[in-house]
Amino acid sequence: MSNSGRIDVHQHLVPPAYREVMERHGATAAGWPTPDWTPRSAIAMMDRRSIATGVLSVSSPGTHFGDDAEARAMAREVNEYGAELVKDRPDRFGLFASLPLPDVDGALAEAAYALDELRADGVVLMSNVQGRYLGDKAFAPLWAELDARGAVVFIHPTGSALPMLDGMPGPLVDFPHDTTRTALHMTLNGVMARHTRMKVILSHAGGFLPYAAWRFTLGAQFNPxxxxxxxxxxxxxxxxxxxxxxxLFTLPSLLAFAAPGHVLYGSDSPFAAEEQGRVFDAMLDDYDGYQPGQLDAINRGNGEALFPRLGTA
Structure with missing residues (x-):
């Protein structure tokens, strides 16, 4: 691992106002309990796990709970809260700003404010928006704007229309499926082909996209x-x-599929408990199939390429 520490592109914040809104709506991350979180506890966790910087984002279910006005206000509040953390500790925190989709006009306005005024490092989108996946033509204006800015977009999975399996909350089994589904929807609807300036990060190794990529190419016969x-x-x-x-079963597929420089470290803290995260950290560090320099690139170098402000002098 690089001596300068990991850049963690998948780390969450839970501002007090956001927790209150989630509790008021009876919302969870698809059945997963909302963990305790503070900026101080986040830094302490990062210190223990050799993470230099965590790029923070709101997790599932995002900031839209059914009302556009409430969603705009909630996105603004969590984004300003996160921006203050970055302002105070730019070395330790980054920010993916939340957008109030499916309110496209609100999302365009918040993206401009977050990227121009708050200097957010990128934006976060949920994998589906009230059942509509991200290749939906209604979201085309947002993709055009994000591409024009060369923005970094972090896609986080959220609950789907599928009923949860007993004993398996959505994040364990349904989230990888939803990430795969939205990536394919974006691809087959031309989002990735039309917009080549933006950079899009998929959570959790892209679900099962790397494993089944060749299978998915058969979709060409149905998509003129x-x-x-x-x-x-x-x-x-x-x-x-x-x-x-x-x-150890996932890394070979991911590394064989991903383009050079396209794999980044993620912790999923605090939704993934520290003892759970350490198990995956150990497997990442101990894997013996890397090319020279590849582990350092995953832990830090590839993150520096996406977020130049975090680069070492």
Whole structure:
């Protein structure tokens, strides 16, 4: 691991106002309890796990609970809260700003404010928005704006229409499926082909996208204007984090599929408890199939490339 410490692109914040709104709406991350979190506890965790900087984002279910006005206010509040953390400790924190989709006008306005005024490092989107996946034509204006800015977009999974399996909350089994589904939806609807300036990170190693990528290229026969080669090329434009996905069965597939420089460290803290995260950290560090320098790149170098302000002098 790089001596300068990991850049963690998948770390969450739970501002007090956001927790209150979630509790008022009876909301959870698809059945997963909302953990305790403070900026101080986040830094302490990072110190214990050799994480230099955590790029913070709101997790599932995002900031829209059914009312556009409330969602705009909630996104603004969590973004300003996160921006203050970054202002106070730019070495330790980054920010993916929340956007109030499906309110596209609100999302465009908040993206401009967050990126221009708050100097957010990028934006976070949920994998589906009230059942609509991110390749939906209604979201085209937002993709055009984010691409024009060359923005970094972090896609985090959220609950889907599927009923949860008993004993398996959504984050364990449904989230990888939803991430895969939205990545394919974006690809087959031309989002990745049209917008080549933005950088899009998929959570949790992209679900099972790397494992089944060749299978997905068969979709070309049902999608005019695509070819197996173009589908594969667009799928490889995504970046991938390692949160809860650095297992010995997952890493070979991810590293074989991802384009060079497209794998980044992720902890999923605090939703993934520290003792759970350490298991995946150990598997990431101990894997013996890396090319020279590849582990340092995952832990830090690839993050520096996406977020130049975090680069070492």
């Amino acid at each position: 204007g695509t070819t197996p080669e173009s589908i594969l090329a667009d799928l490889r434009r995504f970046h991938f984090d390692t949160a809860l996905s650095a297992g």
